[in-house]
Amino acid sequence: MSVRFYNCRILTMEDNKVTEGELWTENDRISYIGPSADKGDKVFDREIDCKGGLLMPGLKNAHTHSAMTFSRSLADEYCLNDWLFKAIFPREAKLTAESVYWLSKLAYAEYLSGGITACFDMYFEKDANAKAAVETGFRHVFCGAANDFGGMEELEDFYDRLNSYDPLVSFIYGFHAEYTTCEDNLKKISELAHKYEAPVFAHISETKAEVDGCIERYGCTPAVLFDRLGIYDFGGGGFHCVWFTDEDRDIFKKRGLWSVFNACSNLKLASGITPVYKFIANDMKIAIGTDGAGSNNSLSMFREMYLDTVLSNVETGNAAAVDPFTILKAGTTGGALCMGLKDSDVLAVGKKADIILIDMNRPSMQPENNIARNIVYSADNSVVKMTMIDGKILYEDGKYSTLDLDEVIRECNKLMKDLA
Amino acid sequence: MSVRFYNCRILTMEDNKVTEGELWTENDRISYIGPSADKGDKVFDREIDCKGGLLMPGLKNAHTHSAMTFSRSLADEYCLNDWLFKAIFPREAKLTAESVYWLSKLAYAEYLSGGITACFDMYFEKDANAKAAVETGFRHVFCGAANDFGGMEELEDFYDRLNSYDPLVSFIYGFHAEYTTCEDNLKKISELAHKYEAPVFAHISETKAEVDGCIERYGCTPAVLFDRLGIYDFGGGGFHCVWFTDEDRDIFKKRGLWSVFNACSNLKLASGITPVYKFIANDMKIAIGTDGAGSNNSLSMFREMYLDTVLSNVETGNAAAVDPFTILKAGTTGGALCMGLKDSDVLAVGKKADIILIDMNRPSMQPENNIARNIVYSADNSVVKMTMIDGKILYEDGKYSTLDLDEVIRECNKLMKDLA
Numbered sequence: 126m127s128v129r130f131y132n133c134r135i136l137t138m139e140d141n142k143v144t145e146g147e148l149w150t151e152n153d154r155i156s157y158i159g160p161s162a163d164k165g166d167k168v169f170d171r172e173i174d175c176k177g178g179l180l181m182p183g184l185k186n187a188h189t190h191s192a193m194t195f196s197r198s199l200a201d202e203y204c205l206n207d208w209l210f211k212a213i214f215p216r217e218a219k220l221t222a223e224s225v226y227w228l229s230k231l232a233y234a235e236y237l238s239g240g241i242t243a244c245f246d247m248y249f250e251k252d253a254n255a256k257a258a259v260e261t262g263f264r265h266v267f268c269g270a271a272n273d274f275g276g277m278e279e280l281e282d283f284y285d286r287l288n289s290y291d292p293l294v295s296f297i298y299g300f301h302a303e304y305t306t307c308e309d310n311l312k313k314i315s316e317l318a319h320k321y322e323a324p325v326f327a328h329i330s331e332t333k334a335e336v337d338g339c340i341e342r343y344g345c346t347p348a349v350l351f352d353r354l355g356i357y358d359f360g361g362g363g364f365h366c367v368w369f370t371d372e373d374r375d376i377f378k379k380r381g382l383w384s385v386f387n388a389c390s391n392l393k394l395a396s397g398i399t400p401v402y403k404f405i406a407n408d409m410k411i412a413i414g415t416d417g418a419g420s421n422n423s424l425s426m427f428r429e430m431y432l433d434t435v436l437s438n439v440e441t442g443n444a445a446a447v448d449p450f451t452i453l454k455a456g457t458t459g460g461a462l463c464m465g466l467k468d469s470d471v472l473a474v475g476k477k478a479d480i481i482l483i484d485m486n487r488p489s490m491q492p493e494n495n496i497a498r499n500i501v502y503s504a505d506n507s508v509v510k511m512t513m514i515d516g517k518i519l520y521e522d523g524k525y526s527t528l529d530l531d532e533v534i535r536e537c538n539k540l541m542k543d544l545a
Numbered sequence: 546m547s548v549r550f551y552n553c554r555i556l557t558m559e560d561n562k563v564t565e566g567e568l569w570t571e572n573d574r575i576s577y578i579g580p581s582a583d584k585g586d587k588v589f590d591r592e593i594d595c596k597g598g599l600l601m602p603g604l605k606n607a608h609t610h611s612a613m614t615f616s617r618s619l620a621d622e623y624c625l626n627d628w629l630f631k632a633i634f635p636r637e638a639k640l641t642a643e644s645v646y647w648l649s650k651l652a653y654a655e656y657l658s659g660g661i662t663a664c665f666d667m668y669f670e671k672d673a674n675a676k677a678a679v680e681t682g683f684r685h686v687f688c689g690a691a692n693d694f695g696g697m698e699e700l701e702d703f704y705d706r707l708n709s710y711d712p713l714v715s716f717i718y719g720f721h722a723e724y725t726t727c728e729d730n731l732k733k734i735s736e737l738a739h740k741y742e743a744p745v746f747a748h749i750s751e752t753k754a755e756v757d758g759c760i761e762r763y764g765c766t767p768a769v770l771f772d773r774l775g776i777y778d779f780g781g782g783g784f785h786c787v788w789f790t791d792e793d794r795d796i797f798k799k800r801g802l803w804s805v806f807n808a809c810s811n812l813k814l815a816s817g818i819t820p821v822y823k824f825i826a827n828d829m830k831i832a833i834g835t836d837g838a839g840s841n842n843s844l845s846m847f848r849e850m851y852l853d854t855v856l857s858n859v860e861t862g863n864a865a866a867v868d869p870f871t872i873l874k875a876g877t878t879g880g881a882l883c884m885g886l887k888d889s890d891v892l893a894v895g896k897k898a899d900i901i902l903i904d905m906n907r908p909s910m911q912p913e914n915n916i917a918r919n920i921v922y923s924a925d926n927s928v929v930k931m932t933m934i935d936g937k938i939l940y941e942d943g944k945y946s947t948l949d950l951d952e953v954i955r956e957c958n959k960l961m962k963d964l965a
Contacts, residue, residue, distance in 0.1 A: 198923070238908055421922070448622070489659075489844070492651075
């Protein structure tokens, strides 16, 4: 597959400049970016007139639980504990490999419609999920989900198996969180990190109660504990990071660990507001994720990026607390590097063709005072005209090339009855 | 124009029930809502298969400055004061009637694409704006924008003239805010309210500095002052209401005044977070607006409704602090009643055909655990398939019937050069 995009603007994310020109792809890679060029006698499978639209790297959803689409708007009149124990856990116990397959496909449909080209996903039934990813053509990075209730024994197997399953799929070590993983298991995870010289990720400091509990159990915060146990000796990071102390931030900074923000979920579950501006002031590695559909409830990276700027404004009383371009970087290149996708971070020749086309003819994208800011402050899924992963156009003008959306919706609603 | 919508779900907003059936329109009104009916030999101008989509009342943007689209992403690295004095005021001084005409049309395009069927707008060059509204077919309620720098003399003239200009256009008394309007002018506005037995609206308690200043000047909050001056003797309300005291809320409750929330603008400008849950606990009249594009920067009511639920969660530490259906009511029927549109509040026979069609085949609207919650928690402009105002389809599948969007975008970008 080769595609020529012409009559477009391009934001490579290598810098904060929008240029005019063309972008060509050849198989899974970008083969040309630059001014309108003489294509000579080169024949493309498709030539797309972008009509002034903007090409940029796909958004990277750096923390999610894709198959939790079943829990969207499900009994969310409950507070967190009741919601988990009365609505979520009983249904999760009934989830089968087939459920996860269809529910993940529904999430992929939403990701593609929102310009997301990769996700960093922590959930179970990984084999069924990997099948759904490869069928869809979606770039799926699995995060280990081990805790005291399961998943410890399979970690190494997943690491070996899912990292050689398909180029679209990879696996990174991870565990649920400190409060669900005893010290023995944390030590085993640290051993795996050392054996494979591999990064490790986990939920971290999502709620104040979690941090208080860790201090009670270990006399320190989760970040200090994981650091002390050697879990972070080969990198990695954490999801949420809402209640980080300055010391936690210093550890993450010193070790080059990734802080992944989940603003919508933290608001809805009343977990708190992450002081994003402090991470940026400390020049830390940051990325952004949606968390699962039950606690967000959308899977839109645009809403996340918006909140990661303006929530810092209101927290600091400074209407320019966070530079929106820094947040756009976190949502694209940051996410890619966080989940080990070194070839999907920016648009450049030789990089993976994980590209989205923003429709600049949507009213929310006008006037063009600052295109990058329009995306952070004003965009939503309605501006996404096309989503390409690995050089294949998977979504265009509301249509999917590899997903039968009607079938996915039908199957998901059918299985909701089984879960009831 | 008569339209038959069939194969649809209907949320009338008279209650929290989604029914299946049909909806018919005849000229500007709804003529039938109910189960699939035998249409006999009735001929419709159009029959639309909604494919299971949801019909509901259009969203009502109950506080905005439409023509401020020029200020989207404009120099917003400045903090509020510099932004106003260096970027906004010098450009507003250059705005002409023609600028306001085009900039308002750009806002209408965005409203329609986001399922908004009416706006409550405070700005200047009202005649040019009214022309744009009628040409577009948009339902535009003007709010007086008087203050010490202008607009006082024209108030009564606008009231008479714009209320008889066109059925799509109306005018409600209003002034900018306490801190820009001296006591003499406030008294004159009160006299007009009494002369016409008319409601009055203004910005109120948007920032802490505004409230502190009012207390310094008058020894009381803006709400107490306006109440004392008789401004609210025939109803009305205020925009923002971020820093309301319990006494302010009691005044608004006692008098049946409207509190209009603007969450996005308040976050971005670092004004604060409105405790929406307190207004709901007090059973007050509430509505929702986007504010202008410079301080939001989108004009999406979906993002507002989302934030009006989850920000109360995080403020209270209660993940179910605000019932999302209450917020959906505020965004539809509340807004309509707030701006005097008594026939545009719900879907019912004889009511105005101000209707939107939500595409339930967007992944973010699935599964259908709770359709109303999906709209508040997960929707964005991408789910809006059709927007009808006064019985006319103005937006459908991304296309406009009364606006030449290319021309609007071209004109707006051209005039940005004149404003530079």
